[in-house]
Amino acid sequence: MEFFRISRDIPFMRYALIFNVISAVTFIAAVVFLAVRGLNFGVDFRGGTVLEVHYAHAVDYARVRTALDKMGLGDSTAQSFGASDSVLIRLPVHKGESSAKLSDHVMAGLKADDPTATQQRVEFVGPQVGKELYQNGALALLLVSIGIVVYLALRFEWRFAVASIVANLHDVVIILGFFAFFQWEFSLPVLAAVLAVLGYSVNESVVIADRIRENFRKMRKATVTHVIDSAITSTLSRTIITHGCTLLMVLSIYFFGGDTLHHFSLALAIGICFGIYSSALVMASLVMWLGVSREDLVKPERNRGLAGDKILP
Numbered sequence: 477m478e479f480f481r482i483s484r485d486i487p488f489m490r491y492a493l494i495f496n497v498i499s500a501v502t503f504i505a506a507v508v509f510l511a512v513r514g515l516n517f518g519v520d521f522r523g524g525t526v527l528e529v530h531y532a533h534a535v536d537y538a539r540v541r542t543a544l545d546k547m548g549l550g551d552s553t554a555q556s557f558g559a560s561d562s563v564l565i566r567l568p569v570h571k572g573e574s575s576a577k578l579s580d581h582v583m584a585g586l587k588a589d590d591p592t593a594t595q596q597r598v599e600f601v602g603p604q605v606g607k608e609l610y611q612n613g614a615l616a617l618l619l620v621s622i623g624i625v626v627y628l629a630l631r632f633e634w635r636f637a638v639a640s641i642v643a644n645l646h647d648v649v650i651i652l653g654f655f656a657f658f659q660w661e662f663s664l665p666v667l668a669a670v671l672a673v674l675g676y677s678v679n680e681s682v683v684i685a686d687r688i689r690e691n692f693r694k695m696r697k698a699t700v701t702h703v704i705d706s707a708i709t710s711t712l713s714r715t716i717i718t719h720g721c722t723l724l725m726v727l728s729i730y731f732f733g734g735d736t737l738h739h740f741s742l743a744l745a746i747g748i749c750f751g752i753y754s755s756a757l758v759m760a761s762l763v764m765w766l767g768v769s770r771e772d773l774v775k776p777e778r779n780r781g782l783a784g785d786k787i788l789p
Contacts, residue, residue: 485705492761499758506653513656518663519566521610525575526599527565532592534560543589555736575600613667632685633772639762640681643754651746665740673747680755692770704760719752
């Protein structure tokens, strides 16, 4: 399906150096922000108290969050939990105050605001659990990256594997850089969004790599630059349709999903925008600079005849 067809190939690779300089500057800035400011970890990683509260009516989340803010509890969150009359409240660790005392203090404030509030359960997430979650998240990111490299190396060629993982990790670091610069809360949903972006960017890289390989078969006399320009241009309509629709859905979550999904959708939106850029421009130019050729992707055909074996180009 195409909304439009471009009759003349756009010379993307002519500006490959400019694209990669922009990427390098953005990447370095993100690394600096991560090193200097660091991530603002949420309760999932820092530890804290998790409180489930039930109401006699549908929960008014704005009212609950206002009541929590009045208590001066710091970076507390309130999100839906199962039924419409239940809310899950996450509270950061308060030095000198036990989890039991903190939950009693919160319930007293919620009951003063709405007498129908009743405590269903309370759990304490220790800092050690948060540390394990952080380590497991980093391990998941590493394993996904290794899997991507192996898959692309087997399906295409090692140059595509190297270029794709560099481009896709570039997206991940930039997302983390945004969260470090603005000090947005980094929670488990955000980590899930980062892993989703990594897989999403790989899909775009595979589409472009497939088209490059196909062009090498069809455009036998074309230069590598022309082959890559044609591959990106021919997938441009598909890219706009796919990523445009996905971005619309993510933005609808951002604007109408509430505070719970705010940072999750924000991470996805940033990742989608940079994923389009990196897959089409960064990955393709790296493949070109690594010296990909027709012989790397198109194996010669063997035609066995009476006179013996003949290799067809």
